[in-house]
Structure formats: C-alpha cells, structure tokens
Amino acid sequence: MGASASGADLRGDTIAAVATAAGRAALAVVRLSGPAARTIAARVGVPTGLEPRKATRARLHQPDRPAEPLDEAVVTLMAAPRSFTGEDMVEFSVHGGTFVSRALLVALVAAGARPARAGEFTERAVLHGKLDLLQAEAIADLIEARSAATHRAALRQLGGALSHRLGAVREALLEVEALIAYEIDFPEEDDGPLSRARTLEAASRAGAGIDALLATLPSAELAREGLVVVLAGAPNTGKSSLFNTLAGDARAIVSAEPGTTRDALELLVDDEPLPIRFVDTAGLRESVDVVERLGVEVSLRRLAGAHAVLVCAADDAALIEACEAIAKHSTAPRIAVRTKADLLAEGDVWSAPAGVPAEFSLAVSATTGAGLPALREAVRAIARTHTPDPGEEHPVVMRARHVSALRTARAEVALFAEAWNVGSLPAPVAGTHLRAAVLALDELMGGIDAEEVLGRVFSSFCVGK
Numbered sequence: 001m002g003a004s005a006s007g008a009d010l011r012g013d014t015i016a017a018v019a020t021a022a023g024r025a026a027l028a029v030v031r032l033s034g035p036a037a038r039t040i041a042a043r044v045g046v047p048t049g050l051e052p053r054k055a056t057r058a059r060l061h062q063p064d065r066p067a068e069p070l071d072e073a074v075v076t077l078m079a080a081p082r083s084f085t086g087e088d089m090v091e092f093s094v095h096g097g098t099f100v101s102r103a104l105l106v107a108l109v110a111a112g113a114r115p116a117r118a119g120e121f122t123e124r125a126v127l128h129g130k131l132d133l134l135q136a137e138a139i140a141d142l143i144e145a146r147s148a149a150t151h152r153a154a155l156r157q158l159g160g161a162l163s164h165r166l167g168a169v170r171e172a173l174l175e176v177e178a179l180i181a182y183e184i185d186f187p188e189e190d191d192g193p194l195s196r197a198r199t200l201e202a203a204s205r206a207g208a209g210i211d212a213l214l215a216t217l218p219s220a221e222l223a224r225e226g227l228v229v230v231l232a233g234a235p236n237t238g239k240s241s242l243f244n245t246l247a248g249d250a251r252a253i254v255s256a257e258p259g260t261t262r263d264a265l266e267l268l269v270d271d272e273p274l275p276i277r278f279v280d281t282a283g284l285r286e287s288v289d290v291v292e293r294l295g296v297e298v299s300l301r302r303l304a305g306a307h308a309v310l311v312c313a314a315d316d317a318a319l320i321e322a323c324e325a326i327a328k329h330s331t332a333p334r335i336a337v338r339t340k341a342d343l344l345a346e347g348d349v350w351s352a353p354a355g356v357p358a359e360f361s362l363a364v365s366a367t368t369g370a371g372l373p374a375l376r377e378a379v380r381a382i383a384r385t386h387t388p389d390p391g392e393e394h395p396v397v398m399r400a401r402h403v404s405a406l407r408t409a410r411a412e413v414a415l416f417a418e419a420w421n422v423g424s425l426p427a428p429v430a431g432t433h434l435r436a437a438v439l440a441l442d443e444l445m446g447g448i449d450a451e452e453v454l455g456r457v458f459s460s461f462c463v464g465k
C-alpha cells in the first residue's frame with residue numbers, strides 16, 4: 001500500500017504539516033504523526049517523557065542544535081492509539097505568521113518527518129479505523145461550511161448519522177443474502193412462496209432505505225445553495241434598493257430611471273433554518289431596448305427557479321397586478337411587498353389590500369429599514385416548509401460520490417427484486433446483484449480496501465487535516 005499515491009504507510013512513515021492557514025495570526029499549529037513522532041519531536045527540543053494530553057512548554061530549536069532556537073511553543077503529545085490519526089501525534093502551538101510555522105516544518109523534515117499530503121492525517125484516521133470515509137468527508141465539509149445549515153449537516157455526518165443509516169441498509173441487504181443463501185444450500189427444504197415473499201420484503205426494505213437517503217438531495221442542495229428568493233416587479237419599484245438594504249451594502253445600482261437593473265445580482269445571507277439567496281432582477285415591462293429585454297428574460301428565468309418571490313410595487317393597485325403577473329412565471333409562494341413605505345402619509349398604518357394574491361403581505365422601506373424584520377420572518381416561514389423537522393436526526397447526502405454509489409446500489413437492488421420476483425434467474429445469479437449493492441455501500445463508507453476511492457476523496461482536503 002505504501003507505494004501507492006493514496007495509501008499511507010502504516011508502519012514507517014511519520015508525517016508533518018502546518019495545520020492552520022498562512023497569514024498574520026496569534027498562533028499556528030504544526031502537527032506531527034507517526035511512529036517516530038516522539039523521536040523527531042525530541043530532536044527539535046521537545047522534552048522526552050512527555051505525559052500524553054498534557055500541554056507542555058518547550059523551547060524549540062533546529063534539529064540537534066539547541067543553540068539555534070526556533071520558538072517558545074506549547075507542545076502536546078497524543079499517544080497512539082488515542083489520537084486523531086490513531087498514531088503517536090505531537091501538536092505544536094507556535095507563534096503565528098508565516099515564518100515560524102514554516103521554519104518548524106522544515107526542521108521537522110530535517111529531523112526525519114515527511115511533509116504530509118493534503119488530507120493525509122484524516123486518511124490515516126480512516127486507515128486506523130478511527131473514522132469511516134463518510135465521517136472523514138464530513139470533516140472537509142465542516143471546514144468548508146459557510147452557513148449554519150451546512151455546518152449542522154456536516155456535524156451530523158461526523159457524528160455518524162449517515163453511516164448509521166447506511167449501516168442499516170447494508171444489514172437489510174445482508175439479511176436478503178442470508179435468506180437466498182439458505183435457499184441455495186437447502187433447496188429441498190423449500191418453504192415455497194413464504195420465503196420468496198420474505199426475501200422480497202427484506203429487499204424492498206433495503207430499497208426504501210436507499211430511496212429515503214436519495215430523497216434528501218434537495219434539502220442538502222438547499223442547505224448549500226440557499227433558498228432562492230427573487231425580487232421581482234415593475235421597473236423603478238425599489239427592488240435594487242431593497243436588495244442593497246438586505247445586503248447592508250450598495251451592491252446594486254439604484255436610480256430614479258426605470259430600467260436600471262439589467263443582469264440578475266445575487267446575495268447569499270446566512271439564516272435559519274436555511275441560508276437565503278436573494279436575487280435582484282430587472283424590472284418587468286415590455287421594452288424596445290435590446291439589453292433591457294435580455295434583462296427581462298433573465299428575470300423570467302430566475303423567477304422560474306425561485307423558491308419564493310418578493311413581488312415589489314409602490315402602490316396597492318400595482319401590487320395586486322404584479323402578483324397576478326408573476327403567478328404566470330412562478331408557482332413559488334409570493335410575498336407581496338409594498339415598497340417605499342416611508343412615503344405613506346404620516347401616521348398611516350399600511351394594511352394589505354383585500355384579496356391580494358400572495359401568501360404574505362407587508363410594507364417595507366429601504367430608506368428607513370421599516371418592515372425588514374417582518375420580511376425576513378416571512379422568508380423564514382417559507383424556508384421552514386423546505387426543511388424537515390429540526391428535532392429529528394436527518395442525515396443528508398451531500399456529495400456526488402454519495403449519490404452515485406446510492407444510485408448504483410438502488411439499481412442493483414431493483415434488478416435483484418425483478419429477477420427474484422419473476423424467478424427468471426437462478427438464486428446465485430440473482431444474488432450477484434445483491435453483492436454489487438453491498439459493495440457499492442462498502443465503497444461509499446470506505447469499508448473495503450479501496451485505495452482509489454481514498455485517493456479521490458482526500459486529494460480535495462487541506463494539508464494538515
């Protein structure tokens with residue numbers, strides 16, 4: 001395994017890397033992992049006989065040259081197998097910035113370590129059975145997380161929720177295999193239709209388990225991409241101004257000239273239960289201007305993909321009209337937004353006109369910020385209709401790798417059920433589909449010696465992780 005691109009040498013190799021991002025910072029972390037970790041650490045000044053898990057101060061120096069200091073650091077030994085990688089690990093908290101950590105890495109390499117490849121620490125954790133492959137991917141997702149929703153999904157996967165669900169599906173498949181093995185071995189003890197039905201029932205349970213996981217794809221995508229909320233309406237109704245207020249920044253050009261916005265602008269705002277992707281679009285009208293017409297086409301396209309629409313208009317009659325017009329282009333829930341509420345007569349409390357064809361109605365002012373909390377709340381209410389009950393443990397499939405393995409497994413289960421149902425194939429042949437399904441799941445969880453899979457997964461990791 002040691003010669004391959006992905007397989008770590010589980011015996012000889014000790015790896016080192018800077019685990020924190022380069023740049024000006026108070027601290028940086030350098031990690032060392034492998035059987036020679038203690039010896040190599042000692043060569044750069046770490047006291048010998050460190051007590052595991054106890055932070056110890058050390059005066060680090062060039063290998064075997066105490067007169068050439070590197071840094072005053074805090075060093076912690078995690079002894080095998082109770083470490084992240086399952087090997088002896090030494091973690092150095094050194095002073096931040098780019099120089100000290102790089103110099104220590106060079107010193108560690110001079111003392112006998114090898115610079116780690118991207119994701120190699122986590123790969124070792126997988127190879128030592130500390131994590132399965134799905135949990136390892138969850139670490140990468142956790143590092144990449146940009147919203148509370150993706151953070152939550154990654155933590156759930158790291159906690160083993162997805163592995164657990166897949167394990168249950170795998171168990172169901174093994175049960176089917178056991179049932180047909182019994183038939184193959186003892187054909188004379190034919191239980192007839194009863195055992196055939198039992199086998200099919202177990203296969204359909206496994207199939208349903210896979211379907212349930214595949215059904216989480218849209219919610220995983222929403223967590224990553226955000227709920228798409230399109231601001232739409234006639235020109236000059238204040239869409240871009242509202243967009244800017246939501247962004248807290250002058251992102252879109254605003255002017256008293258109708259037809260200002262041409263291209264769609266996007267803004268991703270983290271929120272609960274989902275991040276929100278606000279999209280400002282060109283005002284909808286018939287125009288002779290070619291560019292504006294193209295802009296309107298973009299608006300209509302974005303409307304078709306919206307999860308919710310903020311229908312903007314600056315007076316009540318126009319608001320009703322705009323809601324009706326938008327309904328032709330989007331079936332998503334509408335929030336009727338009466339814009340420029342600061343222009344209402346003083347003391348006037350706006351109430352939605354009767355029969356406005358929208359799920360929510362409210363008045364906002366981009367100028368004063370009035371009505372924005374209600375708008376955010378209405379958007380949240382729509383987001384909640386797209387998320388499962390937060391009280392439940394819902395693992396989701398996040399990656400193309402998961403989807404493709406699950407689809408393979410699902411197709412094989414279906415092929416098995418079909419062959420079994422019509423009795424067209426002898427049991428051992430039908431059983432090959434079950435094996436293929438189990439193998440797809442094993443590859444997904446990293447349960448088999450799949451170096452290629454490991455290589456593919458870990459190449460996208462950060463160095464030092």
Ligand SMILES: Nc1nc2c(ncn2[C@@H]2O[C@H](COP(=O)(O)OP(=O)(O)OP(=O)(O)O)[C@@H](O)[C@H]2O)c(=O)[nH]1
Nearest residue numbers: 235236237238239240241255259260261283366367
């Ligand atoms: N008083 C007041 N004026 C506003 C408000 N929002 C926008 N306006 C004004 O309305 C005009 C149009 O604003 P925009 O935000 O460019 O409108 P738009 O809907 O994006 O227009 P198009 O891009 O042309 O479709 C500008 O003169 C803004 O200053 C508001 O809340 N109060």
Ligand SMILES: [Mg+2]
Nearest residue numbers: 239240260261
């Ligand atoms: Mg605009």
